[in-house]
Amino acid sequence: MADLAKIEEIRRFNRHYANILGKIDQEIYHKPYPLSEASVLAELYGKTGITATEIREKLGIDRGYMSRIIQKFEDDKLIAKKQAPSDKRQHLLHLTNYGEKVHLALVDEANKEVAKMVGSLTSHQLDQLTRAMHTVEKLLTHEEPQAPSxxxxxxxxxxxxxxxxxxxxxxxxxxxxxxxxxxxxxxxxxxxxxxxxxxxxxxxxxxxxxxxxxxxxxxxxxxxxxxxxxxxxxxxxxxxxxxxxxxxxxxxxxxxxxxxxxxxxxxxxxxxxxxxxxxxxxxxxxxxxxxxxxxxxxxxxxxxxxxx
Missing domain, CATH: 3.40.630.30 (Gcn5-related N-acetyltransferase (GNAT))
Incomplete structure (x- = not known):
């Protein structure tokens, strides 16, 4: 087992980062599409077809909640469905033109709000922050380390x-x-x-x-x-x-x-x-x-x- 002090430090960071995510959800991704729904739109953007199961498994969303999101997106004319050629029981989802516009508007608004969050950081501090984020991502997804540039x-x-x-x-x-x-x-x-x-x-x-x-x-x-x-x-x-x-x-x-x-x-x-x-x-x-x-x-x- 890993060192207990390091495990507790990871848990402390998780609590801190959960608060940041809560702030992002409340202040950056406003209604009617909070963070989880905006994440689904992001997974759909640029793809010609993807199943709800693939999105749900990647994002870790509950099956029932995913079903409600899909229904909401259909009602709002954000997505369209077509039957998967390889499996008639599955439907491929893709964004409508209107859905793409909504997604891009959310991205633009999110970029502006994140820029405000890090506005007090210097360029060097911002570099440190993004490098640290990349390090966390690579270590926890077990990516092969790349040769430094x-x-x-x-x-x-x-x-x-x-x-x-x-x-x-x-x-x-x-x-x-x-x-x-x-x-x-x-x-x-x-x-x-x-x-x-x-x-x-x-x-x-x-x-x-x-x-x-x-x-x-x-x-x-x-x-x-x-x-x-x-x-x-x-x-x-x-x-x-x-x-x-x-x-x-x-x-x-x-x-x-x-x-x-x-x-x-x-x-x-x-x-x-x-x-x-x-x-x-x-x-x-x-x-x-x-x-x-x-x-x-x-x-x-x-x-x-x-x-x-």
């Missing part, structure tokens, strides 16, 4: 602050870095924002959510520095770090940089392994006693770029 793109206004947040949160949570490290990141990002010539910063998006970043900053006409390479720990192990590195190095090739370097710390074993795979070598070390309670070893890694 990964996008590597240049940063947009407002996102450098989030890059700083990712650094501060990840390094504090994982390695105990202090706020001083986040100041160091923010200071560098601010300088980059004021002078982006010969450089670029990319954002990794996973299903619309920011997962990480990487940047190239110009040092001089032949040399670039790789900076602000970070990946949210929830998205590690999916090859996103490699995609970010490929994007950054391809940019260096296009800019005709001959040399690239980066700074890291000795405790970042996974990152150091990745740098080594891309031909970087550790060329310099120096102590750092500012970011954590224990002394770190900062490392400079360099690589010569093949321009051929």
């Amino acid at each position: 990964v996008l590597i793109r240049p940063f947009q206004p407002g996102e450098l602050g989030y890059v700083s947040y990712l650094h501060g949160r990840f390094y504090n949570k994982t390695y105990g870095f202090s706020e001083l490290f986040e100041y160091y990141v923010m200071k560098g990002l601010s300088e980059f924002l004021m002078d982006q010539q010969g450089g670029e910063l990319w954002i990794a998006e996973v299903d619309g959510e920011i997962a990480g970043s990487i940047a190239i900053a110009r040092v001089d006409g032949h040399t670039a520095q790789l900076r602000w390479f970070v990946l949210d720990d929830r998205f590690q192990g999916q090859g996103i770090g490699k995609s970010l590195m490929d994007t950054a190095l391809a940019f260096c090739q296009a800019q005709n940089y001959r040399h690239i370097f980066l700074w890291t710390v000795h405790i970042l074993e996974a990152a150091r392994h990745l740098y080594s795979k891309y031909g970087f070598e550790c060329t310099e070390q120096k102590p750092n006693a500012e970011w954590t309670s224990q002394e770190l070893i900062e490392e400079r890694w360099d690589s010569e770029l093949d321009l051929h």
Whole structure:
């Protein structure tokens, strides 16, 4: 049996969501067609013929209630029946032209009311809400998980602050870095924002959510520095770090940089392994006693770029 605390949390969510559904039924789907009846119209819309049994089983509607809904729809001229060719005892239902107009009017009204319900949410919060809904739906219907949609793109206004947040949160949570490290990141990002010539910063998006970043900053006409390479720990192990590195190095090739370097710390074993795979070598070390309670070893890694 699943953990009792988790089961009770699911029941708590069910009670909360039942209240939301009650509000939807009362405030969004008005008379004469409440939520259950509007759901039947939705199942009929766009279909050339479907049986009442199929709709009832899909929506979990009681047989007697389903019969009353069908009779009401017939009386209101919303649906028409025709005998099923494969079974003379069954009738196929479809919406009349008037029934389609009624359904579309209900959809339009419902969209307006739902928009009011979520009107106080930001775009990011709305994305979070819909992703959570998709997750619940997939898990409870046992759908096979789909591969995440990964996008590597240049940063947009407002996102450098989030890059700083990712650094501060990840390094504090994982390695105990202090706020001083986040100041160091923010200071560098601010300088980059004021002078982006010969450089670029990319954002990794996973299903619309920011997962990480990487940047190239110009040092001089032949040399670039790789900076602000970070990946949210929830998205590690999916090859996103490699995609970010490929994007950054391809940019260096296009800019005709001959040399690239980066700074890291000795405790970042996974990152150091990745740098080594891309031909970087550790060329310099120096102590750092500012970011954590224990002394770190900062490392400079360099690589010569093949321009051929």
